[in-house]
Amino acid sequence: MASPRKPLELFATDSLVGPDDLAIRDTVRRYVAEQVRPHLAQWYDDATIPARELAGELGRLGLLGMHLKGYGCAGTSATAYGLACMELEAGDSGLRSLVSVQGSLAMFAIWKHGSEEQKQEWLPPMATGEAIGCFGLTEPDFGSNPAGMRTSARRDGGGWVLNGTKMWITNGSVADVAVVWARTDADDGRIRGFVVPTDTVGFSAPEIKRKLSLRASVTSELVLEDVRLPGSAVLPEAVGLSGPLSCLDEARFGIVFGALGAARDCLEVAIEYAGEREIFDRPLSAFQLTQAKLADMTVELGKGMLLALHLGRLKDADQLDARQVSLGKLNNVREAIAIARECRTILGAAGITQEFPIMRHANNLESVLTYEGTSEVHQLVIGQALTGQSAFR
Template identity: 65%
Template sequence: MPTGSPPPFDPADPLGLDDLLSPEDLAVRRTTRRWATDRVRPHIARWYEDGRAPVTELARELGELGALGMSLEGYGCAGASAVQYGLTCLELEAADSGIRSLVSVQGSLAMYAIHRYGSPGQRERWLPPMARGETIGCFALTEPDHGSDPAAMRTRAERDGGDWVLTGRKMWITNGSVAGVAVVWARTEDGVRGFVVPTDRPGFTAREIRHKWSLRASVTSELVLDGVRLPADAVLPGARGLGAALGALGHARFGIVWGALGAARDCFETALTYAGEREQFGRPIAGFQLTQAKLADMALELHKGLLLAHHLGRRLDAGRLRPEQVSFGKLNNVREALEICRTARTILGANGISLEYPVLRHCGNLESVLTYEGTSEMHQLVLGKALTGLEAFRG
């Protein structure tokens, strides 16, 4: 039996989860947290209110930080572990979901697709400047009429001599109107294929979607491909069928499993501090039973979610993570993160709706995180199929 006393209880780490992290993991977390604290937090309320953030400038800084494509090997990428990537997503989303989305789409969707499915020439051309943040990428799968059912996409790529000609529309595309390259998924006579599309090609236009009430510090766009002509080598040679696109989405969803908990942690810490300072009936509201019950339940779900994220990260690093397990993580952690943020809002009362505090901003962002890259209902059905062996997607 071990001897001696256990360490003091730490409200910021009640389960002692930092014991699961290596010195390298802690260094990555510390570096990302410092950047987010210095570079994002002082400005994020204004960016959110204005509906604009300096995305191209932030991308270069994130490239210098090593956060873009950080779990990929070679081509200027950091080659970090899955857990280190997860910790980075958590710290970025603790500042704002829009900043994490920038990193996720750049590294886990656009760069991952090129790295995993691209030719040597495509990798050499695009990945180094994307890792530096000099070129921003986007991932164009969702269409105006096809979100949860991408197999029904209408965007087509047709051969014309030695070229490909792409026609169609894509919707809700993060980074779309600031991207220098788009990974576009289109239907061909041989099934769904992926294409690397420079955004300066004639016929390619991107319109930023405004008037959003969520992810306001993120660029979201509609893409129109009107006869975009591409050379034969624009196709991703390793991407045959919709499974390739879904594979990239699975990689990005892993980052969401961690990132959503960053928003939850920020709301929990805000509520805990506020409850200790806010007085009603002659004492801090943290001293009332109902407030303590809320804080205890928030801490339970937050740190259970972190345990789940750590477990999935170790499985990914070991090459043992299944898509159904990623669905398990996204479904649980985003759903519980949103509930934590909503509960924090009740503790802050009227102050909870003010941009002076981060709580309702995180709530609004997580409403998008809840449904993008697979709605909660779709992940329930993924798990339902895995549990029963029966597919219920089409009734």
């Protein structure tokens, strides 16, 4: 009888990754297994997460803004960052979201588009987890169409006054700094980014409660009521919607890997369960239908991993196109949620309990499916690339 194999071992994907990147992956895997996984079910039940404590631990591991260079950031490869996201999301999507929003949205926005003063002030403490950041783009009425945002920034002497509301903001209620995007009364009404310390008068971030997904994550509304900022608060290198979209591409890249972590965890749990569960006097794993399910899911997981690693190589070579990131997010999240749902069927009723992580992953992936670009938006991005025709309007 053949020895059981891990799903990705059949694809020998480790052979496609360098030793330094594998070492980073293995460090994150151990951290999640030893320090995070034992608490995840309770955090999910309680709809809470010790974000500040985790940020400090993640900072000490060098995972916050890890793919950025300078200012206390680790400066790893993009592939290493992707693999870290995969291991974090194998624990929980909320954990990966904390890291992705911190590093690929808030920190990247300052690193890519900020002034030297902004970088020196915020990036070092954000890299260590001493300061937590959030990213305010989505609004209650404008998610897939951020160009319609109503949040405004009005010139007031040498400074700015911001008013508006942002919605579905990860880390918002625990953040020390928010990167907020607003339509200005200058620059022909174009969108600009602002670095907003969260203790600024007029800024508040009420937490969103009663979630059924991403429960082990802080999700908030941002409310700006006559928030007065100095002229130095604006991100000088970002004018127009290309600024925030460049940040979203960074975060989506992490999701390409991260979603596979959730899928892999579900599949490994299902394989183990099927081997131990007896039905009709045989292990569940000995039945043809069960093996067919496991085989099909393994094929999709492996294909997604090969795609992710290919995109990682392109990004490390500075050749990754935003449309290719859409390919990766569309495929890998769509397949990950399908794997989670199929794995649940193998566990039967046991699959809906917190004794196993599968329903938690499935619920979380419902959010991952739509945030930072819905599947429909990514389909249209790819469709436009193929046809040259925009179907967004």
